Amino acid sequence: MSDIIHLLPDSVANQIAAGEVVQRPASVVKELVENAIDAHATDITISIVDAGRTIIQITDNGVGMSETDARMAFERHATSKIKEAADIFHIRSMGFRGEALASIAAVSQTELKTRQKDAELGTKICIAGSKIESQTPDACPQGTTFTVKNLFFNTPARRKFLKSNQTEFNYILAEIYQTAIANPEISFTIYKDGDLFAKYGKGNLKQRIVNIFGKQMEKGLLSIEDESSIVKIYGYVGVPEIARKNGANQFFFVNNRFFRQKSFLGSVMRAYGNLLPQKEYPPFFIFFEIDPSNIDVNIHPTKTEIKFSDEFNICQLLEATIKCTLGKNNIVPSLDFSDSADYSDMFSPKNEKPVTPPTIKYNPEYNPFKSQSTPSYPNQKTNVRNWEKMFEEYETNKKDDSLHFDFSAENTCADGQSKALNIPFCTQIQKKYILAFANEKIYVIDIKRAHYRMLYDQFFDSFTHKQMPSQKTLLPIRIDLSADEAETLKTLLPQLQELGFDIEEFGQNSFVANGAPADVPIGELSQVITDFITNYSENNKTVKDSVQEQIAQNLAKAASLYRNPNMTVEEMQHFVAQLLQNKSFTMTPEGQIVTIIVEPEDLTKKFN
Numbered sequence: 001m002s003d004i005i006h007l008l009p010d011s012v013a014n015q016i017a018a019g020e021v022v023q024r025p026a027s028v029v030k031e032l033v034e035n036a037i038d039a040h041a042t043d044i045t046i047s048i049v050d051a052g053r054t055i056i057q058i059t060d061n062g063v064g065m066s067e068t069d070a071r072m073a074f075e076r077h078a079t080s081k082i083k084e085a086a087d088i089f090h091i092r093s094m095g096f097r098g099e100a101l102a103s104i105a106a107v108s109q110t111e112l113k114t115r116q117k118d119a120e121l122g123t124k125i126c127i128a129g130s131k132i133e134s135q136t137p138d139a140c141p142q143g144t145t146f147t148v149k150n151l152f153f154n155t156p157a158r159r160k161f162l163k164s165n166q167t168e169f170n171y172i173l174a175e176i177y178q179t180a181i182a183n184p185e186i187s188f189t190i191y192k193d194g195d196l197f198a199k200y201g202k203g204n205l206k207q208r209i210v211n212i213f214g215k216q217m218e219k220g221l222l223s224i225e226d227e228s229s230i231v232k233i234y235g236y237v238g239v240p241e242i243a244r245k246n247g248a249n250q251f252f253f254v255n256n257r258f259f260r261q262k263s264f265l266g267s268v269m270r271a272y273g274n275l276l277p278q279k280e281y282p283p284f285f286i287f288f289e290i291d292p293s294n295i296d297v298n299i300h301p302t303k304t305e306i307k308f309s310d311e312f313n314i315c316q317l318l319e320a321t322i323k324c325t326l327g328k329n330n331i332v333p334s335l336d337f338s339d340s341a342d343y344s345d346m347f348s349p350k351n352e353k354p355v356t357p358p359t360i361k362y363n364p365e366y367n368p369f370k371s372q373s374t375p376s377y378p379n380q381k382t383n384v385r386n387w388e389k390m391f392e393e394y395e396t397n398k399k400d401d402s403l404h405f406d407f408s409a410e411n412t413c414a415d416g417q418s419k420a421l422n423i424p425f426c427t428q429i430q431k432k433y434i435l436a437f438a439n440e441k442i443y444v445i446d447i448k449r450a451h452y453r454m455l456y457d458q459f460f461d462s463f464t465h466k467q468m469p470s471q472k473t474l475l476p477i478r479i480d481l482s483a484d485e486a487e488t489l490k491t492l493l494p495q496l497q498e499l500g501f502d503i504e505e506f507g508q509n510s511f512v513a514n515g516a517p518a519d520v521p522i523g524e525l526s527q528v529i530t531d532f533i534t535n536y537s538e539n540n541k542t543v544k545d546s547v548q549e550q551i552a553q554n555l556a557k558a559a560s561l562y563r564n565p566n567m568t569v570e571e572m573q574h575f576v577a578q579l580l581q582n583k584s585f586t587m588t589p590e591g592q593i594v595t596i597i598v599e600p601e602d603l604t605k606k607f608n
């Protein structure tokens with residue numbers, strides 16, 4: 001029998017190996033931007049067409065490559081960043097495997113233009129499916145431009161596997177955010193389908209965060225700082241008021257490299273303890289500086305976990321540092337952020353000056369449903385909030401008058417029967433549940449889920465009837481979003497309009513709200529919309545429900561009571577009566593229990 005084993009041609013081997021590194025357009029963006037950073041670029045321009053399917057172009061003003069290096073760069077395991085195995089333990093650059101360019105070139109049509117500072121002419125190389133098509137001198141500016149066209153053109157299966165343009169673009173943005181936060185001294189300009197999408201100018205860490213995530217971050221960030229022999233920790237954590245219902249905007253970096261780590265996240269959450277209601281997560285931007293030999297980044301190229309040899313101790317330090325910052329800020333009366341203090345080099349790791357963390361006055365007990373308590377934010381926003389609050393109360397009272405719910409009147413219940421809805425007894429348990437006695441039955445109601453159920457049905461119905469009453473805000477409420485959130489909101493504005501939200505665009509990544517449907521806590525409107533957008537973008541990736549269903553679901557989730565309310569007996573009666581009238585009051589749309597009903601017969605059985 002003849003021999004049957006042969007070596008795969010490089011192009012095929014590269015294509016197979018590319019699967020490891022290049023999973024989607026976002027992976028290409030990540031690798032090329034990291035290369036630009038390793039090349040000491042200070043300005044990086046990223047141009048994306050068709051969410052990266054058609055063109056991904058990255059231009060940097062870094063050191064550039066010589067003619068020979070430009071050609072070499074596309075070889076597998078070609079790198080300028082390490083020479084021997086031992087170097088891996090001291091790695092400070094982002095890349096070091098020498099795999100990225102070989103992989104990208106294997107599954108796309110790539111063009112490279114590069115020129116070193118002192119070279120008169122640069123080099124242009126065109127390569128498609130690993131095959132060099134041309135190499136010519138080129139009069140390009142100093143630095144490097146990679147243009148990656150038609151990604152996966154030769155691997156149709158991978159191309160098919162890509163998600164919607166919006167999802168792929170969001171993946172790209174997520175990569176850019178990670179890199180942009182870690183490198184605030186580098187400017188990033190992003191073009192989407194030919195239009196300028198965002199520009200993050202050079203600045204400090206805080207400016208970069210605000211630039212990306214919007215102005216709501218500005219007043220809500222507390223600086224953390226701790227240095228020990230094991231690790232230096234610095235960055236920002238959010239005040240409880242800007243916490244969100246999902247884990248968005250949570251970033252860990254070690255030696256400027258983004259990573260995820262469950263144990264570290266656990267430390268952060270433990271530090272907040274019960275300052276946060278359940279299922280709310282604070283934004284954070286936490287940097288660790290550590291001797292590279294104490295971490296192992298030499299794992300799978302696309303994985304973001306990193307092994308720390310001192311994980312346990314770092315966790316303890318992290319928790320203590322955040323606790324200390326939160327504690328300090330709780331007792332220190334107040335400090336106005338708006339005095340344009342200069343934090344420019346506060347976060348530079350080289351900075352030896354003692355750092356005093358800025359403090360912010362906030363009230364961890366804040367409960368939007370408790371009429372007396374108003375959040376005590378510094379500066380004029382307080383007034384706006386107070387006004388909103390007053391107006392909200394005025395509106396609710398007015399509404400109560402006009403609707404005037406008669407608790408003993410005949411009401412049509414969900415089961416279609418007409419019954420006298422008589423609620424003789426109501427009390428709250430742990431601020432979480434209502435225990436009610438009505439129609440000879442005992443109801444135990446999960447308040448948040450019940451509110452969610454009612455809002456969901458209301459929103460869903462109003463898509464068909466389009467007659468949701470709108471409450472007007474006294475003053476326009478401003479909503480500042482990040483660029484990708486703003487994109488999502490823009491596409492959803494028409495549907496939100498139908499639901500009774502009066503929201504308009506207002507400059508770059510900002511919106512103003514002038515009205516909302518009744519039952520949406522209007523004082524929290526900005527938060528509700530932001531939460532909705534994050535929920536929507538996250539869930540939207542997996543759920544196949546209709547757009548309407550998704551909006552109803554995510555909006556209801558965002559708008560439902562998210563801090564445990566302290567309700568008066570009247571409010572409870574109103575709430576229970578409304579719930580029992582709702583078309584379903586036993587389960588959430590996802591099938592979680594809303595109401596437990598104990599019938600008299602159940603009791604008889606129990607006592608038997």
Ligand code: ADP
Nearest residue numbers: 035039073079080095096097098099100101144
């Ligand atoms: P790695 O980054 O792991 O070294 P890559 O395949 O990403 O591997 O890049 C190979 C080499 O090409 C790099 O080591 C670097 O020398 C060079 N290179 C890549 N991108 C650039 C760039 N934007 N500017 C200058 N040199 C670059």
Ligand code: MG
Nearest residue numbers: 031035095100
């Ligand atoms: Mg690289």
